[in-house]
Amino acid sequence: MPARPPEGFSYRERKSGEIEVLHFGRLAALLRSRQAERFRVRAAGATELELQHLMARATGNYKRGNERGAARSDREG
Numbered sequence: 001m002p003a004r005p006p007e008g009f010s011y012r013e014r015k016s017g018e019i020e021v022l023h024f025g026r027l028a029a030l031l032r033s034r035q036a037e038r039f040r041v042r043a044a045g046a047t048e049l050e051l052q053h054l055m056a057r058a059t060g061n062y063k064r065g066n067e068r069g070a071a072r073s074d075r076e077g
Helices: 033-043 048-059 067-076
Strands: 009-013 019-023 026-031
Touching (some): 009 033, 009 048, 033 048
Antiparallel strands (some): 009 019, 019 026
16 A cells, blocks of 8 residues: 655744744744755755645654554565
8 A cells, every 4th residue: 555645834934044844734943054054055955745745844743663663564464
């Protein structure tokens, strides 16, 4: 079964330059200084799907550790 793409993420920039990453409208991460600048650069030309992945990675809610077991079971089966 293929993994579902991340969804429900959005972001907004504060006047201070910080970036709030929201998941279904709730604050999931706050990016400051270098992280915020790196996010801006990567988000500049990204598609919606790429943005969803980028925001999921920024929140740390991207890989939960079960991928290794899934890959192992694919090889065994």
